[in-house]
Amino acid sequence: MAKVLIIGAGGVGQVVTHKCARDPEVFSEICLASRTKQKCDAIAGQLSRPIETAQVDADNVPELVTLINRFRPDLVINVALPYQDLHIMDACLETGVHYLDTANYEPLDEARFCYRWQWEYQDRFREKGLMALLGSGFDPGVTNVYCARAQKHHFDEIHELDIIDCNAGDHGQPFATNFNPEINIREVTAKGRFWEKGQWQETPPLSVSRIYDFPEGIGPKKIYLLYHEELESLAQNLKGLKRASFWMTFSDNYLKHLEVLQNVGMTRIDPILYNGVEIVPLQFLKALLPDPGSLGPLTTGKTCIGCRIKGVKDGKEKEYFIYNICDHRTCYEEVGSQAVSYTTGVPAMVGAKMMLTGKWTGAGVFNMEQLDPDPFLAEVAKQGLPWTETFY
Ligand code: NDP
DSSP: OEEEEEEOOSHHHHHHHHHHHTOTTTEEEEEEEESSHHHHHHHHTTSSSOOEEEEOOTTOHHHHHHHHHHHOOSEEEEOSOGGGHHHHHHHHHHHTOEEEESSOOOOTTOOOOOSHHHHTTHHHHHHTTOEEEEOOBTTTBHHHHHHHHIIIIIOSEEEEEEEEEEEOOBOOOSSOOSSOHHHHHHHHTSOEEEEETTEEEEEOTTOOEEEEEETTTTEEEEEEEEOOTHHHHHHHHSTTOOEEEEEEEOOHHHHHHHHHHHHTTTTOOSOEEETTEEEOHHHHHHHHSOOGGGGGGGOBSEEEEEEEEEEEETTEEEEEEEEEEEEHHHHHHHHSSOHHHHHHHHHHHHHHHHHHTTSSOOSEEEEGGGSOHHHHHHHHHHTTOOOEEEEO
């Protein structure tokens, strides 16, 4: 029996709230708070049990502290935007509450994944006896736990890791992103980066690609090398790692639109003056693009996200792929959201459940691969994201 405060009433927040609401034994009281209270109320209206809702500006620490002190949660689940991470962590420290998020902190004016800012909270969380769980979505999140499982059960050393994220879904829109457009476009237009022989190597954005043959009827798709935040913690936590990279599929149509938007300056994150008013082109573009939450009823097809791992066990070379397949339409029928929000929201709820039921405990700041993968993977499968292992 625990009280949880969910911050952020977007696509992911909707899934987390649905899933927590269906597990009253663990999540006995829920408050959903966000910048726009109507969005919280709309989600609350879809549920079969009452929850509290609240308006909060999560960039304002005193406002967060007041809300936390009023509701007194055991845990804050942060599914707002990466810009809010440090403010919410500050408020959790001030009020003595555990913390969980799904994406690492990014400064507004610099598109850069980096755990340094949140890892710097290590001593403060440890001293207060509080736990901060970072990146409890799918990637980061389940992908880190897949690696922890591989390390615990299948390999003495992991040498090569490819995290592969395929969205083979179709929403029928000329151009839309499956999660927050601003965060998505910042991620995709950044330089590629991979880990090799103890060093980071950089590549121009979307300049490295290859074909990967996905299982279960998805088939061959072009995947592009990107930098993704889980590589940073995995490069530290996996024994013997020699190379690690992250890949994602994009349709030709998505890339065509993105190229034009970049060429005309619409993806810039620095402010420009328009009619005497400062605007950030990417934020303006976000206002024009479809809300990812609206894609739920339109999206069909599947996602496949997994880890292809090579290493050694008992002196022998071994290779395997661990992955999940998720169907957009099935997710929509269950919680009213497409699979990208679903595959993020379910692991956030499961990570919270691990913390609140004492299966994952500790004081300090943790990445997902540092905790026991077994109870998490058992629960994530039960909650709708089963996984499959193929050995080569
Ligand atoms: P959305 O844009 O749909 O939702 C974000 C929500 O946060 C919105 O409701 C927004 O409010 C609210 N919000 C933004 N700023 C503030 C603020 N200052 N105070 C209070 N609320 C605020 O995003 P998604 O649901 O798609 O993504 C949520 C998070 O999940 C992001 O951090 C994203 O990076 C992460 N993510 C992680 C993935 C993973 O696998 N690990 C995959 C996909 C996403 P308003 O509605 O008023 O704008």
